[in-house]
Amino acid sequence: MTSNEEMLVKLASADNIYDVCFPSDYLIEKLIADDLLAPIDKGSIPNIKNIDPRFLDLSFDPGNQYSVPYMWGTVGILYNKTMVTDPVDSWNILWDAKYSGEILMYDSMRDTIGITLKKLGYDINTRNEADILAAQEALIAQKPLVRAYLTDDIKMELINGNAAMGVVYSGDAVYCISENPDLAYVVPKEGSNVWFDNIIIPRTSKHTLEAEAFINFLCDAKVAAQNSDYIGFSTPNAAALQLMDPAYAADPTYNPPQDVLDRCQIFRDLGDFVKVFSDAWTKVKAA
Structure with a gap:
């Protein structure tokens, strides 16, 4: 899938076969409104403790009932x-x-x-x-x-x-x-x-336990650090950032200062x- 709009079409289709997807903020908000997502059992994702609180409970998914932060x-x-x-x-x-x-x-x-x-x-x-x-x-x-x-x-x-x-x-x-x-x-x-890509489980998934296990794996500090280092996108995982080269945290492109974020929506x-x-x-x- 090359865009959020294409993802929406696929997830709304009767032929939807996906267990885990990585949509952006505004699409997550719509998927929740359209009742297309399965609630996430955070008890099955203990590694969610590694996520920086700044990236939890955002406007598009209050309480993170349906999504877990992935990249931003x-x-x-x-x-x-x-x-x-x-x-x-x-x-x-x-x-x-x-x-x-x-x-x-x-x-x-x-x-x-x-x-x-x-x-x-x-x-x-x-x-x-x-x-x-x-x-x-x-x-x-x-x-x-x-x-x-x-x-x-x-x-x-x-x-x-x-x-x-x-x-x-x-x-x-x-x-x-x-x-x-x-x-x-x-x-x-x-x-x-300022955008956020989170991990979701479609309501049609027949493998929710496996999906939650995979999300927990992605939230492991070492895994998240390796993932972010490989693809170059910013991790919301505070424990992962501590394992990464300090140059990442010091890079305003990767880790923009608060004054930049304050002027973003x-x-x-x-x-x-x-x-x-x-x-x-x-x-x-x-x-």
Whole structure:
């Protein structure tokens, strides 16, 4: 599955055969509302004690009745310091004609409309149609400057110096910077999305005990440390972070300071208003 939206379709299908999935915050909120998740027996997951309390009891799953934290991070700009001569502290640089043909945008409706809303000073979860129209118009105006809309391919494009900047997840930025030290990552001053991928068990699972055992395994400090080190994404597991190279905790890309988090928002389920986002996204992609 390549997106939360694709995951929703699969989990809502009568053919759903999954025992464990890793959706993001706003999808978890919708899956709970749609009664598609099995409650989690935290008594079967003693390693949940390793999770940093900051990442428990969040708005999309109060009390963690249906999900256990897995990875987290931010959305920001990854840029090449040898190609970008201006300060990178605002989303506005993605609209700077000086970098025409050197800008990569993330091919994701919520992420791309979300950062545009932030650029314009709006709430990332707005239900105001005028805000969405303004974001749509801004993205259409930007299209002539954009080299491409990509997902995973953004990483290699930036590592290889084929573009000056792109919108990426922080965990991907950690990997890219390790491959090309000319790259740097920033969460712009207007704010961004802070996201959480949690582990869930679909209500249709026929192996809930095994699923809970697997979740407990993933929450083991050593396992979580190795997992985070391998994929580059930030662990919510406090015990795991203590086992990792101290450079991770000191890296503001991997472990952003509180002032960065204070200007970020969690995506919420939009309900029926998602159609307004979808219609705007369709128009942006077709422009």
